[in-house]
Amino acid sequence: MSQFNKQLKEKEVALKNEYFYLRFAQKSILKAINSGWINQVDNLQQLKGSxxxxxxxxxxxxxxxxxxxxxxxxxxxxxxxGNIIRNLCQSMITYDEDGDLVIHFP
Structure with a gap:
């Protein structure tokens, strides 16, 4: 738990802006949910056939x-x-030439 909190603090310090930190957290959570639901739909399609x-x-x-x-x-x-935790801790944060936040997920 301490490692998780440490990683979140490092992300917050690196972003330097509460708005960007909030966007980072939202995108990390939504990415995990989206990936999970895509896999769930695939599983249900396979289940339907079986x-x-x-x-x-x-x-x-x-x-x-x-x-x-x-x-x-x-x-x-x-x-x-688990993917939310992984995305929050292991994502890489960069900015594009316009200064917009770009997140690279593991």
Missing amino acids: VNNRQSGQRNAIFEYHKSALDSFESMNYKIK
Whole structure:
């Protein structure tokens, strides 16, 4: 936890501006959520295809789909939280020639 707080303080000092720090935090969080949801949609598409195979095994396909989708959703939430921490700590901050903030995510 101390390492995380140290990294955040270093980012805050490097940005020198509360507005840029807020934008950095927002972009880091949104990037993690966006990546997580893209993977979740892919997982659900694959799950949709496999549910038909499960139905031939005399199982309730809707129940199986909901159970697997819930497990996948919970896993996605855990991964998003980890990615938020990673993005906040390991992102590289630069500025373009116009002085706008550019964030490079790991």
